[in-house]
Amino acid sequence: MSQETTVTPSAEASYRASAIQVLEGLEAVRKRPAMYIGDIGLRGLHHLIFEVVDNSIDEAMAGYCTEIEVTLHADGSVTVKDNGRGIPVDTHPTEGRSALEVVMTVLHAGGKFDRTTYKVSGGLHGVGVSCVNALSEWLEARVYREGQIWYQSYKKGEPQCPVGPIGPTRERGTEIRFKPDPTIFPDTEFQFDWVANRLRELAYLNPTVKITLRDERELDEAGRPLTRVFYSKGGLREFVKYLNHGKETLHEPILIQGTDPEGLYQVEVALQYNDTFNETLYSYVNNIRTHEGGTHVVGFRKALTRVFKSYGD
The missing domain is CATH 3.30.565.10 (Histidine kinase-like ATPase, C-terminal domain)
Structure with missing residues (x-):
């Protein structure tokens, strides 16, 4: 059952143009x-x-x-x-x-x-x-x-x-x-x-x-x-080593770099496996940390899975 909402004249009178605030500058x-x-x-x-x-x-x-x-x-x-x-x-x-x-x-x-x-x-x-x-x-x-x-x-x-x-x-x-x-x-x-x-x-x-x-x-x-x-000369390679400090690593950091054909976008990935079961993943766009991931993370995960599957097959 629908109910009609009525607005009293006093309510309308109190909501006039003067009630609209315009905030200037900052x-x-x-x-x-x-x-x-x-x-x-x-x-x-x-x-x-x-x-x-x-x-x-x-x-x-x-x-x-x-x-x-x-x-x-x-x-x-x-x-x-x-x-x-x-x-x-x-x-x-x-x-x-x-x-x-x-x-x-x-x-x-x-x-x-x-x-x-x-x-x-x-x-x-x-x-x-x-x-x-x-x-x-x-x-x-x-x-x-x-x-x-x-x-x-x-x-x-x-x-x-x-x-x-x-x-x-x-x-x-x-x-x-x-x-x-x-x-x-x-x-x-x-x-x-x-x-x-x-x-x-x-x-x-x-x-x-x-x-x-x-x-x-x-x-x-x-x-x-x-x-x-x-100051880091090694960039992401050194970053991965820093994150894995104190852990038993299985190999040296792997660095993958790529640029789109038009040269507008550059992608850089560094990874290194260790002997633990916990994943540590840091993702960034233009140096800004993307805590909730994004299409760049989803795309990387799919590509990595596809590579391992192809190797296994």
Whole structure:
């Protein structure tokens, strides 16, 4: 039996055009942060670092970056610095302001929407660094480009000064320092091991990049910060050896590489069997871990099964 729903005049009167909210700029990110970074717990907190690092990795994959430095500061902030090309600072043709400010304050602004600036990229494609800015108590951007250090600071995503040069430099790259907003995140303390594990992965996935992690919260007797350097010449082969450390392996790591006929997609697989019954599988797309697998994992499993079956027959 169907029931009719009646709307009282008072209910209609209370739902008018004035009830429709339009969130401007980065306000939507601060209003619903979990929609952009997954959650506001420790996973979301550390995701802020990884979003900035992913931009540096994209520069490395494009062939412009060889070193990335991540520093955990005693005041709870973190710095990510690379030696890539540096975010452009000239005036954006349609926005009428520095491209640096556009990238830092406008959602879906970046150089990853075509195949010219970046052929391969990870992260949130123009959302990542602006989300980090929105969810930070404060953020400072320094760009080393064209012989100058270009600077702009922000508070909760809002620019506090125009983009401008603050001194000469011979360096090249981008440096982002930010402090997570405690009004957004209940816990703002970064965990060294959490960060180190991700940076170690990236070093194996990108064997041309040297990644340095420093923790100024933990000093040795000489006052030097705890430091770890991640660099891999062997790439996935070394990654598989690392994952199998302490286990009895049956052979040396097998590396399989392939590219599609048009040269758009590259696939790389490394595997090594050991004497245990448990499977350890890590899968990635553009350096981003695919925890739930995907067609790339399904395709590999089918191909591997087919090869063993053909060999057995």
